[in-house]
Amino acid sequence: MAPRYAPSIRGRLPWLILILEMIFIPIFLFLIVFEPTENNKVYPVFQDVNVMIFLGFGFLLTFVRRFGFSGVGFNLLIAAFGIQWAVILDGVLFHFKEGSIMINIPSVLIGAMSTVPALISAGALLGKVNPVQLVWMTLVEVTLFTVNRWIISDLLMIEKHTSLMFVHIFGTYFGLAIAWFFYHPLLGKNMEKERSQPMSDMLSMLGSLFLWMFWPTFNSVLVPGASKRRNAVYNTYYALAVSAVTAFSFSICTNARGKLNMVHVRNAVLAGGVAVGFSAYLIYSAWIAMTIGFLAGMISTLGFTYIQTCLNSAIQIHDTCGVHATFGLPGLLGGVSYILLISIGDWDNITRLGYQALIGVVCLCITLVMSLGGGLLTGFFLTCKLWNAPKHWKYFDDQAYWEFPHLANKL
């Protein structure tokens, strides 16, 4: 019966993650100390971000009919694992002082947010790689993203919030570059196992709603200053509301039979939040956020309908969860609108305008290069036979990794 299954991960996963834990714990022992502050104010928003990461992203990935356990389970694994690594890296690069690293709740929060690119990439690869590969990917991706953040914030002097808002673009293009290595001509051709099921779609919608509801926290939590933070909350809220409405509208327009598509609704409603990520705190009037939300909902839905098919057939990149349309395109829109908005803010000072815009473009380019380049290298590394990658006929199948209550009762 063995040959029917994907190669076992027994010889790989347990040892890999145990060894990594054995490395992390001593690092914490020797390097990391708690900052003796008593400020617990950030705790409620910290919890919001955790709900987004573990529940929002986790359930968003449960839509594949026979891959629900893996969707939510592997998300938990790589997030719980990635956060530990991200906290260490963030400490080494930003807070290393006199042989030790001082951490506080905000640094754990930043660690959690730095794990998001890995969760987005995991969405693009959903069903096509095994957890060993996901753990390696998380390790590399969190490292590169933190380095990218260090370049942007320490070398180019961009503030911390903005440097973290590149999560969406970084995660998407890193994931797509890896996905290129795991392409198979049968993918996306209406493979029976890749499809969703009404109930798995509902659970995925649950995840999406949690992301949607707490997105204002994600876009505001690192913004310095209460009044800017409040702006970020407002503007994200309005952008999300408008992008939800737009997603419904364009979903029907682009469908031949005039019907809604759950994939569009579930994902494109988030586009507004992604797109105002960079700029929500500096928008002074809700109509700008609403316009960005409108455009984001539109390009996300159109991206699902037209660009995703094109990626699949022409460039041979199969994006299971549609992260390109959900996070990539709206992220790019957000980057462009951010550059426009800071430029307009310096309209009277033409030198400063040019400089600001230039820096913005440079950040965007660095992120794209780091993510695509890192993704290609990582993808190549993940094709190594050592990781027992699943064959394409075992793609999208929980049974390759999970003991089922009873084989006859599979979903």
Add this chain to the structure above:
Amino acid sequence: MAPRYAPSIRGRLPWLILILEMIFIPIFLFLIVFEPTENNKVYPVFQDVNVMIFLGFGFLLTFVRRFGFSGVGFNLLIAAFGIQWAVILDGVLFHFKEGSIMINIPSVLIGAMSTVPALISAGALLGKVNPVQLVWMTLVEVTLFTVNRWIISDLLMIEKHTSLMFVHIFGTYFGLAIAWFFYHPLLGKNMEKERSQPMSDMLSMLGSLFLWMFWPTFNSVLVPGASKRRNAVYNTYYALAVSAVTAFSFSICTNARGKLNMVHVRNAVLAGGVAVGFSAYLIYSAWIAMTIGFLAGMISTLGFTYIQTCLNSAIQIHDTCGVHATFGLPGLLGGVSYILLISIGDWDNITRLGYQALIGVVCLCITLVMSLGGGLLTGFFLTCKLWNAPKHWKYFDDQAYWEFPHLANKL
């Protein structure tokens, strides 16, 4: 194949909501400015209310076995849309000053709470109207509810919190009045498609639990004064706990075979929260809240068993989600108990007592007239052929509106 489906909404919905967004965005551009405050304290409770609206109400409406996508999806659409309109209206009626409207997080919160009547009405109409009709309904209902609130709080000088607690009564009777127009003799007669399924019942229970858990926030968030707010939290909590216990008890008592009914449990547990909405802040001892919760759980369960059937057969109003027993009857109980409680508070001053009681009765009557009258007019408007209303044999069917992953794999 076309005739099997409900008339397409392609020619209606996208344009309707796009045009409305095109109207909203300029209104925000020209009229609305952010208040330059730095108070973000209300943010956590604001999020609680959002969870209730998008997740609580959304999943509460997923119990119809083949109407889950529409339950949660249309709820998201009309809430995201209604909030934008409610903020504009609230601004125009309450905060218009020198050609502009100043908004802050509390005004978005009030906007969100003003959308609740539309969500309740959508529960009564669940499965029988299309999203075009729901959007029109939301537009009218939010307008009338805000006008109703303006009459109560600006003309009759009732405080803001109380004026908003009429959401339950308003939403119920507005929805029932519309439901009268969409009655069909086959409804409620154990139509196969109208029934739930264990898994859809579980998701609905999930929504109900979120409403239940955050109801203390809903009843306290607008109450002025920390000590009154604390009372509102306590009393709502106790009323909910007792109404949950009572719902279990009466659900078994009213069943011929001595079994529990998920419909009772899911809905009647909320009755306590609805019933103490008006008065939670002024109750000085938990036993009063517990007694109101007890009565609310009782009348809600009895309402499901006896009144709902009677509404359906005698008055020809079919209430899909049972909003009358969940929100209507407990809301009326709440109104009556509120009038009693404020009267008792002024027991020594007989003139004032009479006046207070009179004002309370007047508010209740205005709300009933506005909601029933508005509902009848709106219902008539929604029967217009232009909106392509679904025929009764396409009621309760997601496939009329949603592209399914694969027809053969429908739920």
Add this chain to the structure above:
Amino acid sequence: MAPRYAPSIRGRLPWLILILEMIFIPIFLFLIVFEPTENNKVYPVFQDVNVMIFLGFGFLLTFVRRFGFSGVGFNLLIAAFGIQWAVILDGVLFHFKEGSIMINIPSVLIGAMSTVPALISAGALLGKVNPVQLVWMTLVEVTLFTVNRWIISDLLMIEKHTSLMFVHIFGTYFGLAIAWFFYHPLLGKNMEKERSQPMSDMLSMLGSLFLWMFWPTFNSVLVPGASKRRNAVYNTYYALAVSAVTAFSFSICTNARGKLNMVHVRNAVLAGGVAVGFSAYLIYSAWIAMTIGFLAGMISTLGFTYIQTCLNSAIQIHDTCGVHATFGLPGLLGGVSYILLISIGDWDNITRLGYQALIGVVCLCITLVMSLGGGLLTGFFLTCKLWNAPKHWKYFDDQAYWEFPHLANKL
């Protein structure tokens, strides 16, 4: 048709809970007054704990394929009921002064947390007892746990937080002692009805994730002092993250085919939170919490694989939800590590060290004796024919208690 069903609970449950409510309401009327404080700061964490109790535990118990309604429904019933009783008891034992009891939000919070043992015990008994028995169990268990807490905190002078962290150990051994009375040789032998189903497993995972995400609140909410509270949050977070990773690793190691087991993942990820419950606030460096989390994830997974089967066959205790491995063993680990940690803190003072360690051991012994002894007595009481206990062939069946939408459409 009647004989096919479990004996009806119609003649028992409604009257039992109505009579108890009739007793509670007058107690609240005559004894309980609100403390006139205006401090609402605790409200957000109070909500976190409510989410854990009603949603987290409720959905955790929905994994049995035909017992989902009962899992989440009876959890709601006994929690809503238990909290009222716990508040009264806590008031009588700790806050009774001059004929009345002053309560505030923290006392309701403690009431809610005191109900957790009953929810854990209900997990061990899931599917084998009816709600009448659960209500009696809750009544006795909440009483004994509060007395246990009173002995520990008032007689042995241990602080409130620590005395409450015995919830896990108390709930587990109380539940196991009762489970001994409801053993049947067919249980656990792969009974078809006892098994889960992919979708019910997903809902259970949802509950587990909510417990996981809010566990830092549970372990920190009663800790006095902001800096200790912050430590408790940090350490619980890290312990949970490591125990999640460890659970994945050992779940594969212990499986013959090298696959993950959803039961391990769902439950053992929580072990870290349970195990640092006692000591999270006094751990000064994350690596200790991570090590405890590592051990907890390990013993919990091993407990599921080896000890649970042994309990079932050798001692004839059938533990439906595996609470022994989820809460019991990690709880004991937590107790032992707590005694070690406070001993190390007093290393230079050998007398004090011995005393502290002794007190710790005494508390642990008292809790074990109270829970096992109380459980045996309660179990004996629950076998009384008066409660119409279900026969073993009606175990794990929602249809014994719930009216189903349509018999033909059961899950």
